[in-house]
Structures are given as structure tokens and as C-alpha cells.
Amino acid sequence: xxxxxxxxxxxxxxxxxxxxxxxxxxxxxxxxxxxxxxxxxxxxxxxxxxxxxxxxxxxxxxxxxxxxxxxxxxxxxxxxxxxxxxxxxxxxxxxxxxxxxxxxxxxxxxxxxxxxxxxxxxxxxxxxxxxxxxxxxxxxxxxxxxxxxxxxxxxxxxxxxxxxxxxxxxxxxxxxxxxxxxxxxxxxxxxxxxxxxxxxxxxxxxxxxxxxxxxxxxxxxxxxxxxxxxxxxxxxxxxxxxxxxxxxxx
Numbered sequence: 107x108x109x110x111x112x113x114x115x116x117x118x119x120x121x122x123x124x125x126x127x128x129x130x131x132x133x134x135x136x137x138x139x140x141x142x143x144x145x146x147x148x149x150x151x152x153x154x155x156x157x158x159x160x161x162x163x164x165x166x167x168x169x170x171x172x173x174x175x176x177x178x179x180x181x182x183x184x185x186x187x188x189x190x191x192x193x194x195x196x197x198x199x200x201x202x203x204x205x206x207x208x209x210x211x212x213x214x215x216x217x218x219x220x221x222x223x224x225x226x227x228x229x230x231x232x233x234x235x236x237x238x239x240x241x242x243x244x245x246x247x248x249x250x251x252x253x254x255x256x257x258x259x260x261x262x263x264x265x266x267x268x269x270x271x272x273x274x275x276x277x278x279x280x281x282x283x284x285x286x287x288x289x290x291x292x293x294x295x296x297x298x299x300x301x302x303x304x305x306x307x308x309x310x311x312x313x314x315x316x317x318x319x320x321x322x323x324x325x326x327x328x329x330x331x332x333x334x335x336x337x338x339x340x341x342x343x344x345x346x347x348x349x350x351x352x353x354x355x356x
Contacts, residue, residue, distance in 0.1 A: 121341075122221055122334040123281040124247075126268050126300060129227040129237060130165075131287035131309045135204045136195065137164060143194035144175065147187060153180030161310050165288020167228050167258040168192070192230055199233065203240045206308055208325035213245040219330045222247035224268040226284070226295075228258045247272065260290040265298035280340065283333045285322075292316040301340050303333075 130136045141160035148155035153175055163171045172187035180187065216223055223246050227234050234251040248271045250256065256263040269279050279299035286292045286302060287309045295302040296317035304318040314321075319340050322328060 121281055121337050122283065122330060123274055123278065124269075124272050124283075125216055125221060125223045125333060126226045126265055126282055126284040126295065127223060128165075128284075128286045128288075128291045128295075128305075129225055129229055129234065132285050132291075132305045133206065133209055133225070134199075134237060135206050135308050136199065137161075137309065139195045139198045139204075140164075140191065143191045144171065146194070147182070147190050148175055148178070148180045151181045154178045155180070164309065164311060165228075165259065165286075165290040167252065168230075169258075192233065196233055196236070199236055203237060206325070208328075210242060210245075212325050212328055212330075214242050216330050217242065217244050221330055222272055224271060225249040225251075226264050226268045228252045228264075228290075259288075259294035260297070262294055262297035262299075265295050265300055269298070269300075280344075281337055283336060286318070287311070287313070289313055289316055292318050301337050303336060 127133050130140065141157055144160050145155050145157070155175055155178060159174070163174055168188035168191060169184055171191070172184040175187055176182070176184065182190070213223060225234055225238060225246055227250070229252055231251045231253040234249050238246045238249055250264045250268050250271070252258060254267070256267050258264070265279070265284060266276060269276070269282060274282060276299055280301055282300045284295035284298070284300035284302045285305050286295050287305045288311060292302055292304055292313060293316070302318045304313050304316055304321045306313065306321050307324040320336055
């Protein structure tokens with residue numbers, strides 16, 4: 107866990123209090139790195155693994171992926187597999203961070219508008235910190251990572267912890283946007299109460315049945331105002347639903 111107190115200061119009167127970002131497949135197109143690591147490790151240690159299985163476990167914890175690889179014949183321990191995967195991906199991302207198109211521009215616009223961003227990932231600290239350090243200065247107010255001791259996604263704990271970093275209560279999580287691409291991440295964010303958006307441009311997963319409020323496909327036309335409108339729409343939907351319930355009771 108880390109907090110940049112300067113970046114965390116939100117002096118605007120926006121309904122949008124913060125944006126919480128998943129990392130892999132949302133900020134960066136790193137899934138190919140992870141999949142290559144899994145397939146290579148399994149092949150070298152007697153296991154069977156392929157792209158379809160890699161996508162199936164996309165967004166899960168390292169422990170979940172490692173256990174699935176062991177169940178399919180990979181002759182290594184859970185910790186060994188996890189460390190080998192992280193080493194592979196870290197080396198790749200040190201050479202080049204695979205930012206998805208237009209996301210750096212959106213991060214900068216959010217920072218300029220005084221809206222803090224928090225990175226929320228199951229990934230270990232060294233991977234998360236590398237991304238934060240390569241982002242525009244002040245883009246991230248802090249991060250929650252897999253080494254922080256919280257239950258991993260799909261538990262809501264990581265997102266609730268992100269809210270606490272900024273002093274946002276569970277009741278006010280609806281004023282935060284969470285952008286995710288996997289079922290585990292979407293479930294985590296939605297369960298926290300955040301207004302959850304599915305990013306569908308960089309994943310082969312069909313998350314149309316997920317608990318998200320809305321979907322986006324890329325960031326080309328996404329602005330802070332766009333994200334704020336999702337929050338307003340969600341609040342309006344909630345108030346309309348409550349009004350209908352009151353009317354039906356009467």
C-alpha cells in the first residue's frame with residue numbers, strides 16, 4: 107500500500123471522487139506477457155497449459171493460477187511458479203511498459219482535474235510500483251497490491267482499501283469509478299460499491315454477464331466528464347428504482 111498525499115488532494119466539487127484502476131488488461135496490455143510466462147513454465151516443467159487456459163484464469167491471483175498449473179502437471183511448487191512468472195513479466199515490463207492506447211492521456215486529464223487515481227491489483231509490489239513509476243508524474247495517488255495482505259479479488263477488500271487510502275467510506279464508494287476487465291476484478295469492484303466499468307478492448311474474455319454498470323471499448327473518447335456521467339446515471343437509476351418501490355408500497 108502506498109499513498110501520494112499531494113496527488114490525493116481532490117479540490118474539485120465533482121461527483122466523481124476517484125478512479126480505481128485494475129492493471130493488467132486495463133492500464134497495460136500485459137496479458138500476453140503473463141500467458142507466455144505460464145505456457146513456458148508449464149512446458150519446461152512437465153505441465154500442459156495453453157492460451158485458452160491462460161485466459162480462463164486471467165485476473166485471478168498468482169496462487170490460483172499456480173495451483174491450476176500444478177493440477178495440470180507442472181512439477182513446481184506454488185511459490186516457485188509465482189516467482190518465475192513475476193520474474194518473467196518484470197523483465198519484460200522493465201524493458202517496455204505496454205500501455206494501452208490513450209490511457210496515459212486520460213490519467214493526465216484526471217490528475218489535471220484534481221481527481222485521484224489509485225492502482226488496485228492482485229500483482230506483487232514490484233510490478234505495481236514499476237507501472238506507477240512509469241506513469242505521468244502525479245498520475246497515481248497511491249496503490250493497493252497483492253503484497254498488502256488483503257484478500258485478493260474477487261473479494262471487495264482491495265477496492266475498499268483503496269477507498270480508505272483517500273478517506274472514502276464504504277457508503278461513498280458509489281462516487282468512485284472502478285475500471286476492470288476480468289470477472290474476478292468486476293466482482294471485486296462491484297461488491298465494494300464502486301461504480302464499475304468493464305474495459306472490453308484488450309481481453310478475449312466475454313464479461314457481458316458480469317456485474318458492471320457499463321462497458322467501454324478503449325479510451326479514445328473517454329474523459330473525466332464521461333466517467334462522472336456514469337456515476338450520475340447510476341445514482342439516477344438507484345433513485346428512480348427507490349421511487350418506484352415506494353410508489354408500489356403505497
